[in-house]
Amino acid sequence: MAVLSFLLSGLLLCWAGVCAAIPDPRQREALMQQEASLQTGGRMALTEAERRLSAHLRKLKQQEMAGPQFPPAMHFFKARPLIQRSPIFSLLQRMPKGAVLHAHDFSLVGVDWLVKNVTYRPHCYVCFTQRQSVRFRFSAQKPLPQPQCSPWLLLETLRGKTDNITDLDNSLIHNLTLFTADPEAAYPNQDAVWSRFEETFLAALGLVTYTPVFKDYFYQGLQELYKDNVMYLELRALLPETYELDGSTHDMAWTLKAYQDVARQFISQHPDFLGARIIFTVHRGLNVSEVKKAVEGAMRLQKMFPEIMAGFDLVGREDSGRSLWYFREALSLPAELGVTLPYFFHAGETDWEGTEVDQNLLDALLFNTTRIGHGFALTHHPLAKELSRKRGVAVEVCPISNQVLKLVSDLRNHPAGVLMSEGHPLVVSSDDPATFGASGLSYDFYEAFVGIGGMSAHLGTLKELAINSIRYSSLSPQLKDKALALWQRKWDKFISENSP
Amino acid sequence: MAVLSFLLSGLLLCWAGVCAAIPDPRQREALMQQEASLQTGGRMALTEAERRLSAHLRKLKQQEMAGPQFPPAMHFFKARPLIQRSPIFSLLQRMPKGAVLHAHDFSLVGVDWLVKNVTYRPHCYVCFTQRQSVRFRFSAQKPLPQPQCSPWLLLETLRGKTDNITDLDNSLIHNLTLFTADPEAAYPNQDAVWSRFEETFLAALGLVTYTPVFKDYFYQGLQELYKDNVMYLELRALLPETYELDGSTHDMAWTLKAYQDVARQFISQHPDFLGARIIFTVHRGLNVSEVKKAVEGAMRLQKMFPEIMAGFDLVGREDSGRSLWYFREALSLPAELGVTLPYFFHAGETDWEGTEVDQNLLDALLFNTTRIGHGFALTHHPLAKELSRKRGVAVEVCPISNQVLKLVSDLRNHPAGVLMSEGHPLVVSSDDPATFGASGLSYDFYEAFVGIGGMSAHLGTLKELAINSIRYSSLSPQLKDKALALWQRKWDKFISENSP
């Protein structure tokens, strides 16, 4: 804020004395410009064509605000049809958005595809749990009984006996996503929504970890991102064992290599896509020695697969899980061994200010995290915020996730609005798009651009957010340069095709 | 943040190089302490007895958080019975809270009193509007017909004919407050709640502006504050004409003098109460020349009643009203004439980021405002925030008002949480307690302490908030000293009676 000193000191001098308070319109204008320049995208130079498109977006946004219902103020499940009809959304879909830096392995592909493609493959068994969810398993013979689940049924047989297959398929879809018509009734509080959230994950698990599906699923996930004009992915992945029809399994290294193979294959078929890197994750419900083993595994994998392996993170609900500080012994391991294992910690995904969990933000920074997942609570921590800013540790903002998981209802109140107004390093991401009824990155960009940024956000904001997703990625400097050059070509094309 | 430099520079140096990321527990502790010291109340020295009470409050807060329903996360109308049973609330009621610096003239007294006392006085007429509200008028004869209202009925006659007087009275109460069992259904959006809000004001108007009621009402209002351990009030007041039974009226000066007389009378009967000052307000729906006249009136009143007259403000919904900049000619008048008319502007009571309305914050500061009413959007304006901080322009935070008027649903997301974590100058206030089903200041203190402050807020926070309400009042330095000494005596008594 050094540039401000001159303007501010003038004002303060004036105020300290008895000087009359008739604002000078030029000074006012200068202060407004100054404030605008502080925000994300505020110092972004725009071409003439970009300025025209920005003015066009501004008009569209004003229309959206004047409407009877403002999508970012509504629950995403209700807002989705409105967003789909929004001309801003349609522009954002066409816009090259750079990278998705925060998404999870089991929510990359629309659940329709899981039901309509995967569950129609041969040997797919299903059982129904006591908590009104489902489990799947591919198997040559009927699988061993699953605890707290009905006997296994071959889906093919079940479909043969069912009058209304559409209903059956819809109920399967329903079990794989949180999406529902009346979210407030279905998920009255955070406990309820998180419990259902974890059920959807368990429901998808048996489908996605079937070896042949696993590779298809990831390919399909890259396809959905590519179609949404995303060019690179950093995936948080549990690297689960995958299984074959005969019950035999493959280990973590196989899974990581599968990701690498698919990414390479996808790139070879789409030369303007830059591939994917994997952030190995384990659940924060584990104990210290389990996390220690996972960290050791991560270091080993990093040596074996330096191209695809980006680092390490802990997943699961922070509010009910263990804190980073609890795992300090495990997390200190790489440094003790002189190994650099980059961390990409989820931290501050809470609105319990001042609790032990809320401490994760500072601890993530003390453990030298490369980025912060969510950082929802960061604005409550001026010191951690300052560290994150100075160190260039970007916050991965996932608006729809935070709303669906009930951290905030009206996205105009999302704390990233504060971060954007200060030009804090941040990227927009989608977390678990399939589970939230979203896909790709455009829905989250819409919420960030229209809701969080409000009328202050303009084309420069979008441009900086896209560039940030490359700048703050784990790519090497050389690959970043390559990515930025590729993105710029796509961007210029987008501007020339869409500027009025 | 100068104190931080040393700690931060160490960290940054370490990060810039390849130094291992094993956090030093002492450094971590120092950073946590440092961050805690930044917040509101963070540098407040506490006695041994205060520390014991603070630890007790901390335990109570943890219990409140562990419960199945967390009041600050709920709509106040639903949370109120829970808050009333909370031992924290009961402590806050007993605590000397200092001053209410943001409250409005027609919502000072519980609406029960209006119906059960005022409407039972003789000559009270009522009519029923097309928009399902009511109007009242005291009159010797039947008043002239009110447009868009049923014929006037003498309430005494109506009550005589009614089987169920309780039902009738409850329906009158219902018209004077927003309080209702199912607020989400009753007020689906901001337009709906503001429209009903303005109706409650119009319903109360005819009762409160009847000359004999007017003085009783204000006395009763001071009584409610006094009972809630508030010792001083700055009231935003429209200074309406008051009327007599024969239809004759008194002017603005009479109204202001009535406030002064009642305040003096109240002090004489309650020597430990410090009285009230008035901030003259007009509606932001007026045009420039009308506001000019109001500003001229304010300057005149200030000369006539320097003791009670504190300054000037504009009221009404910012989102649909005119901006401060629109009124710049009128608001520059005092400075042009070399007169000091303190301003206490409502500003930033919006979540429409980057709109013209949102500009009110910076303009309030440019017009040298003494405090900022609400400042809900301030965290989106880093430059205005910096000005407000450096200039010591306190933000009047009204949590329940912001929630009921649908700026934010879960008060843990209230932007004042950011301000508190930075130790920004702020006071807690109640805005329109009667309309929101609250009374006094304790409900808003509860929301600020338990919801906005979370586990980070402690007894030092409460102490600083109470002291702030005197420090940032419009009282003269001499009166501030007197007020602080009086408050300190009350505070010491509170501590000695309540510390475990």
Ligand SMILES: [Zn+2]
């Ligand atoms: Zn995540």
Ligand SMILES: [Zn+2]
């Ligand atoms: Zn107000």
